[in-house]
Amino acid sequence: MTTSNSVLKTESAEGTTNDNKKGIENHLKVAKHLEEAAKLHRDAAKHHENGNHEKAALCSVKANGEQCLANDAHKEDLKHHARYI
Numbered sequence: 001m002t003t004s005n006s007v008l009k010t011e012s013a014e015g016t017t018n019d020n021k022k023g024i025e026n027h028l029k030v031a032k033h034l035e036e037a038a039k040l041h042r043d044a045a046k047h048h049e050n051g052n053h054e055k056a057a058l059c060s061v062k063a064n065g066e067q068c069l070a071n072d073a074h075k076e077d078l079k080h081h082a083r084y085i
Contacts, residue, residue, distance in 0.1 A: 019080070026077035033070035037063045 040063035047056035 023077065023080055026073060026080055029073040030070050030077060033066045033073060037066035037070065040066060 040059045044056040044059035044063065047053070047059060
């Protein structure tokens with residue numbers, strides 16, 4: 001723990017600002033992909049209600065892709081935060 005505290009203390013103000021920007025970008029990227037996945041899941045549900053199961057399946061596959069992208073971005077964010085632990 002002493003090491004991480006000393007790393008934080010020795011970082012320049014610019015380095016800390018860049019770290020904050022990277023953290024913000026990571027969180028926004030995760031949120032964007034999760035919001036798109038949620039939208040696609042809602043669309044899939046509507047298509048199922050209307051009996052258009054092919055469109056529902058397509059939306060579901062696209063939603064899965066967005067969730068995968070969100071997971072990838074989240075892993076990057078975890079790496080970013082792990083250096084402070």
